[in-house]
Amino acid sequence: MATPQTHLYDTALLDRFARVTPQTRLLDLGYYDPAGALWAAEHGAAVTALRPSIDLIVELDLAARHRRVRVDARLATSLGSSDWGSFDAAFLIAPFFLGNTPVRNAIDLVSQALTPAGTLLYQAHRRHGADTFMKYARERFERVDQVGIGTHQCRLYQATGPIPATASAATTDPIEHVLTVRQTSIRLQLGAGVFGARGIDPGTTFLLQTAEIPAGVSVLDLGCGAGAIGIHLASEDRRRRVVMTDVSQAAVELASANAARNNLDRVRVLVSDGFAAIARERFEVILSNLPAHRGPVDDPSLAEGLIRDAAAHLNEDGNAWFVVNRSRGIELPAARAFRHVEIAAQNARYKVVRCASPRPTRSTRHG
Ligand SMILES: C[S@@+](CC[C@H](N)C(=O)[O-])C[C@H]1O[C@@H](n2cnc3c(N)ncnc32)[C@H](O)[C@@H]1O
Structure with a gap:
């Protein structure tokens, strides 16, 4: 089914603040926008992109082929324990429109996925999602700073010093x-x-x-x-x-x-x-x-x-x-x-x- 492409990332902010080299292993959780994963792949990073649905995998795969870059796109919203502690960086645009649970789950996941020196870059779409992100990110990272403001007032935050969530961290509403x-x-x-x-x-x-x-x-x-x-x-x-x-x-x-x-x-x-x-x-x-x-x-x-x-x-x-x-x-x-x-x-x-x-x-x- 044909679907329009969604543009949420301000890649000019990534140009200014993201440090990515061909040695970087990067986890992309920009679910509804391929731009972050493509940006990192074009800068040489080995990108693993998690997507919650097939149409988003197809969209990312087509865009990656078009740009002649490689992205490891997975139909998943979590990682196996063998991937924990192995990523140098992560990009996240929280799916604020789905409520708080996916934001918390994504931050828990990133805190497990990053190496101790790893960095999470999070872009909040306009003002939405920033408060929720700060609340949960402060539980899972030693330091959280706003680093830039981009077009349409979107904000870029950086979180360092991951405090890994335990494996038993809830991923579903137990009620x-x-x-x-x-x-x-x-x-x-x-x-x-x-x-x-x-x-x-x-x-x-x-x-x-x-x-x-x-x-x-x-x-x-x-x-x-x-x-x-x-x-x-x-x-x-x-x-x-x-x-x-x-x-x-x-x-x-x-x-x-x-x-x-x-x-x-x-x-x-x-x-x-x-x-x-x-x-x-x-x-x-x-x-x-x-x-x-x-x-x-x-x-x-x-x-x-x-x-x-x-x-x-x-x-x-x-x-x-x-x-x-x-x-x-x-x-x-x-x-x-x-x-x-x-x-x-x-x-x-x-x-x-x-x-x-x-x-x-x-x-x-x-x-
Ligand atoms: C309004 S929700 C309804 C969910 C559920 N039936 C309920 O009543 O709570 C619409 C659902 O359609 C799914 N959906 C969106 N696009 C779809 C597609 N192309 N093919 C199949 N399902 C799709 C969404 O993932 C979502 O779960």
Whole structure:
């Protein structure tokens, strides 16, 4: 799926303050922007870049090939213990838009990854994230200083003297959240940089309250996050064949753990960018609390692409149910892909759109 590139780094700040040589082993956690990893690779550093989802790996890989540099891009948000204490430097743009947990996890990770003389350079996007960073960085580093201010008032901080977090440092929210809809209750752990880290999304609950899902059908939870939708529907009727997918590895790991927590051993949970990993499958029901942002950037094309592709993976007599913020206009893209589109329910914040009777796509028309 085509996605716009996100630019968060002010590389002029890196030019002024980052000390990188061909001997430097650098860990890049600039998740949503390849610029830091590319900058370091172009200055000769051996760069390991951790990314939480496949699309971000692909974006980084393509950009690195284009610039003819090498980056070791890994689909991961943590490092094995064999990598601890082995990096000379780290770049971090905290994903402030995901909440505090990913910032804390990233700082814990960097404190383990760096050598004792290693340096963390952190760029806060405008004013966002600076306070959270300072709070956690001061727990994990002996010294934290602001070193520069760049365009759009972004700030660059330097942290030295890592105090490694213990291996047992929490990476997930240990609290269990309970979701009850139509007398079925499920238990979910949230957190670890996955959507809805601070609580079950009210849009998700509204979708589950609204959608009418027959017993025994095949169900796709598209963009499953921590798994609330798929796990609820599988728990409500164990004869349903439930598949859950998300582009984020962290989400898939959390959703799998949550399925096990609810004693569901038959749901399938897969990493998939849109329908890429389930290209040949069709479902009687598709549900999605549609993604609205790519990283911090509002991106309606994400939801529109998923709606379009859902039509090609829905049975002719099936239903797709989408929940979005009430101000989002998804009806028009939905009407291009489905003959029947209706607002099934709306409240002050959300609307649930039901789509049926998929229009033939080029492949179904001819094949
Ligand atoms: C609004 S969240 C909903 C999460 C979960 N279903 C819930 O209700 O809490 C949207 C989810 O879609 C995922 N996502 C974004 N782009 C995607 C893509 N191209 N393919 C699959 N999942 C995607 C995000 O990682 C995120 O978990």
